[in-house]
Amino acid sequence: MKELRVKCLLPVRMDKYLMDLYPALGPGRLNKALRENKIKLNGKKQPLSTRVQNGDVIKLFLTDDQLEQQRGLPPAVFVYEDEDIIIASKPAGIAVDGADNDTLLKRVQEKLKAAGKGERAVLCHRLDTGTSGLILLAKNNAAESFLTAQIKARSITKHYLCVTFGRPNPPAALLRDYLLKDAERGIVYITDGTAGGAKEVITGYETLAVSGRLAELKVELVTGRTHQIRAHLAHIGCPILGDSKYGNNAANRELRFKYQALCAWELRFPDTITDERFAHLAGRVFHADKPWYCKQVEDGTLK
Template identity: 35%
Template structure:
């Protein structure tokens, strides 16, 4: 329990607004709930949220200590009152979460709170599986990233050993990730391999494709398979043999079939015609191959997980089976 004594400079403020200003990590919905439950008292009694505070009033807050901390990158998860997660799979070591398009995986210059990692940490905190007060260093962490406007499976590690193993397996290409996308046009070859070199321009945040090695360029190999074509659009499955920034988007554009909705590498007139503002790309399938030992995660060997509801597939190719 913490107490505040209202001074003359704070007098006249509403109770809920005073608490919100002094406890910025306390989610607004949780603040209102605590007032209703009388866990926030004025002069020893429960009070309404819109009561005006007076000089000398004593506020008693029966609230977890974490909410009294100062906001920083490590505790922003506390501001998420009701985590919004579509969990594909969960066990004691990891979570597989279907990230919705539009959500950032980590904090960036445009979003600090409503990120996937904050939702995951809030979820585990509220389940009493993790508390930053218990740990010296480790916090639940993401093992892979997906662009803000791309949806699909993201792996979150609940402990340091899982994070280490999954990172090793990703580097060793022992996890198979498959993507669905909708392309503008039909690939000339129904299926094939796109090989080249990708060079990232950090200033422009875009990537260029080269057929020959270039200074700073990284090898990129993408396998693709056309599942269906109709009305100038194609449903294509892609599998990454390398994991480069914007790899599928740039590679499909290079063969003349950019992704529908892609504002950076796509066709603006087609995107506007279909009213699509996000690239139609989804990391919909994950398989744990594990040809080598995976330690405490050996039980995942050979398991495959699939997102059943890929929004753009339902919209443009609803009869194509998952």
């Protein structure tokens, strides 16, 4: 934590004052820090547009690495790449794209640029910021059309690994319910009918290991709705560890989980692909590295 005592002759916007002191704090990073309650002016959370004046105290709950000027982004991890597509592995804690200085898409673009390929990549689907794992990107229009069509048709099978606070009963099941989205609050609800425009959600799970209060699950995302896995597992009383929106915050604090223990672990292409340009992907299966929290449930060190 850094405590700054403002020194200025005239009032100035807080965001400008902070960006002048720390050039690495661009608008995206500042807004994210404010959302996470990591910026306090005179002990209170205030809008970045607030004008600070001489003698005010700003507290920044940020690390030195976050405040220092970055020299390039961390390298993107490519699980697979050919002339048409990229499968990249996203770490938990960065957005897939957006205004932040560091996003998966920016890492991918920088890696392509550094390789001198002059190519651009387009996201074909998304993951929540707190979720890690595999993301499909297209390098051209043909690949974008192919991948988005496969995803829409549910031809590409997606499996996730997660750790839940609570053991599901039965140990394996296919859940079928409906999901209602509250866009204003940024939250979804699982319901048993279509009232209010709720849409069908189908989520399969299998218990792989248990340790104390926790369970490691392999989850199949059949439909792909907003927050589907997180909300569906919470609905059956087994929220994902680290999930601050749908989970058990007391357990999250106790076990010191900053992000949800959820990883998009596996992408499986269909056995038959009729388009000759992408036929080489038929039957291919790609994996992200198994997350540390899954390994610790398996060996009993996390419970």
